[in-house]
Amino acid sequence: MTPPTPAVYAPELTADRLQPVADWLLDELQATEDDLVRSTDTAWTKGCTTFGRQHSRIISEWQSGKHAWLGMLDTSKALVFTIGGVPCRFSNDDPDNPSKKAVLEVNPHQKAFAEFTSSDQPVRFCFVVDRGMDGLAEPYVVLHGLSDENVVLCRWVSDAASAFRSEMGTQPAAIEVQKTKLAPKQPEKSDESQSQAGNSATPESL
Secondary structure (H helix, E strand, O other): OOOOOOOHHOOOOOOHHHHHHHHHHHHHHHHHHHHHHOOOOOOOHHHHHHHHHHHHHHHHHHOOOOOOOOEEOOOOOOEEEEOOOOOEEEEEEEOOOOOOOHHHHHOOOHHHHOOOOOOOOEHHHHEEEOOOOOOOOOOOOEEEEEEOOOOOEEEEEEOOOHHHHHHHHOOOOOOOOOOOOOOOOOOOHHHHHHHHHHHHHOOOOO
């Protein structure tokens, strides 16, 4: 049986709010994959950079003031932001078999929210970024609504990363600028040599 969407339990968590958050997370994931292509880049360096960029992106979007529904409770590495007042976190993990604290453990800010929920309602919400298996699958984002026992009570799945990039369009191609060729500076000709050159000019050279 497919779990219901988070909006069933928290009407503030509508798709038109969830998808932008997923897009920000996927955008920073893809940008990191594009940027870190040196032989010295590893899964660890890419993972750290991806998380740092995603963390900064959400804070930046909140600071922009463009999203009235986006709030912030904790800007530390244990980031907690709100959507319509509902506390949320994010993690780059396996949605079907998560192992990271952001998914499995309750943050103090989420505990305060959980006090107002009943036993059959989610006590916390976490966006989980599925990076795709060895590049064979498109990355996407899942929002889990979890119980105290880590049972998934509701679930929302984003569009894939390719859909986001298609919507944003491709970046303009770089324009190659021709370099100016520099030649050694020629010494100035004397008046006498210029006069001789003028007298010897042919019609083809005029």
